[in-house]
Amino acid sequence: MKVSKLIISVVFFSQLIFSQSESNTRFGIKGGVSLTFFNQFDGANFGFDQRVLTEAYGGVFVDFKIDEGFHIQPELLYIGLGDFEFLNAPIYVKYDVAKAISLAVGPSMNYFFDLFVNKFKIRGDINTAWHLNDDLDINLKYTLGFEEFSPKVLFIGLGYRF
Secondary structure, three states: OHHHHHHHHHHHHHHHHHHOOOOOEEEEEEEEEEEEEEEEEEHHHOEEEEEEEEEEEEEEEEEEEEEOOEEEEEEEEEEEEOOEEEEEEEEEEEEEEEOOEEEEEEEEEEEEOOOOOOOEEEEEEEEEEEEOOOOEEEEEEEEEEOOOOOOEEEEEEEEEEO
16 A cells, blocks of 8 residues: 555656646645545434534646646545544645635545445545635635545645745
């Protein structure tokens, strides 16, 4: 498992360094706190009980400026949730709503290391960022799954562009 994480990280960082040569491309790091919402069956109360796990996340991203106000932003994030861990790789179409606010949506590919037999899952992401300056922003992201056992996740964090 650790070898596959290393290979994915090396390939992604290589692409980041190579893409930096273009003037409309910036790369960065991001991290913060993730809140994962699980619905679990509570037989004693004859219903579902919502459980929330709070963990840290971190990763890298590339911001490709396509046109005035439009960007493509792939990311690679590592998330640990209690006893299991996974990689989250969204590909966003991002639009600058205002000088300091951007909205992004896109599919999110997820690879779970320990939890499922089917380790690869596709989810949907909605992301917003408040840009404190040209390099630093505050992110709020919501991820929802399309399968029966697929928790919803809220990410709150910081991003820094180099």
